Amino acid sequence: ETGVTQTPRHLVMGMTNKKSLKCEQHLGHNAMYWYKQSAKKPLELMFVYSLEERVENNSVPSRFSPECPNSSHLFLHLHTLQPEDSALYLCASSQNRGDYGYTFGSGTRLTVV
Amino acid sequence: EDKVVQSPLSLVVHEGDTVTLNCSYEVTNFRSLLWYKQEKKAPTFLFMLTSSGIEKKSGRLSSILDKKELFSILNITATQTGDSAVYLCAVPLGNSGYALNFGKGTSLLVTP
Numbered sequence: 357e358t359g360v361t362q363t364p365r366h367l368v369m370g371m372t373n374k375k376s377l378k379c380e381q382h383l384g385h386n387a388m389y390w391y392k393q394s395a396k397k398p399l400e401l402m403f404v405y406s407l408e409e410r411v412e413n414n415s416v417p418s419r420f421s422p423e424c425p426n427s428s429h430l431f432l433h434l435h436t437l438q439p440e441d442s443a444l445y446l447c448a449s450s451q452n453r454g455d456y457g458y459t460f461g462s463g464t465r466l467t468v469v
Numbered sequence: 470e471d472k473v474v475q476s477p478l479s480l481v482v483h484e485g486d487t488v489t490l491n492c493s494y495e496v497t498n499f500r501s502l503l504w505y506k507q508e509k510k511a512p513t514f515l516f517m518l519t520s521s522g523i524e525k526k527s528g529r530l531s532s533i534l535d536k537k538e539l540f541s542i543l544n545i546t547a548t549q550t551g552d553s554a555v556y557l558c559a560v561p562l563g564n565s566g567y568a569l570n571f572g573k574g575t576s577l578l579v580t581p
Contacts, residue, residue, distance in 0.1 A: 360511075387567055389567070396573070397573065398473070398570075398571040398572055398573050398574070399557070399559075399569075399571040401568045401569070404567045404568060406567065411566075411567060412565060412567060412568060444510060446510075446511070446512070450567070453561070453566040453567055454561050454565075454566070454567045454568060454569050455500045455501045455561045456501070456517060457501075457503045457505075457514050457517055457559075457569075458514075458569065459514070460505075460511045460512045460513070461511060462509075462510040462511040463510040463511060465510075
């Protein structure tokens with residue numbers, strides 16, 4: 357496997373469920389990101405990890421909980437989501453800062469019912 | 470406030486046409502501007518621009534940056550149906566080492 361791999365590709369969950377999104381990068385990068393992409397809106401940064409430490413997080417509701425156990429893996433734990441959380445969740449990685457751009461995964465299409 | 474504005478938001482052209490996509494930005498401490506192509510899900514990297522007036526080219530795609538007027542353009546010549554995608558422009562946030570600020574994207578549809 358190469359690049360950035362996200363699982364699952366699609367997820368439908370009820371508002372009371374708990375689920376997790378997984379991201380794995382095989383590029384040797386040291387920073388990983390979660391972005392949310394909703395219809396007709398720009399990509400929104402959720403969380404950034406560098407060398408397994410969270411370095412930034414925007415104002416993200418606590419129902420989203422990130423975890424970075426090592427520099428190759430990133431998780432997004434979801435619980436008691438709302439229908440407006442339905443979106444494409446993209447994981448990305450970069451070597452050092454984001455100035456040179458990211459490599460993105462294919463995303464998880466999340467639907468909250 | 471840092472921001473990135475892309476225009477047009479959507480565009481429909483015929484195969485063989487040339488298109489120009491625009492990206493204007495406001496950011497403190499400019500470092501680079503990035504273009505991505507998003508076909509289904511994963512945005513894929515096209516260009517990184519750091520210097521004014523130097524054109525970057527890849528096949529039928531090219532891009533240039535104007536740091537004085539704070540904008541960039543992405544040109545696609547002799548468009549093909551495979552060019553249909555959303556094209557995203559992004560600028561690293563001025564006060565962040567990691568975050569990219571994205572525009573809403575230009576949705577391009579190339580018809581046969």
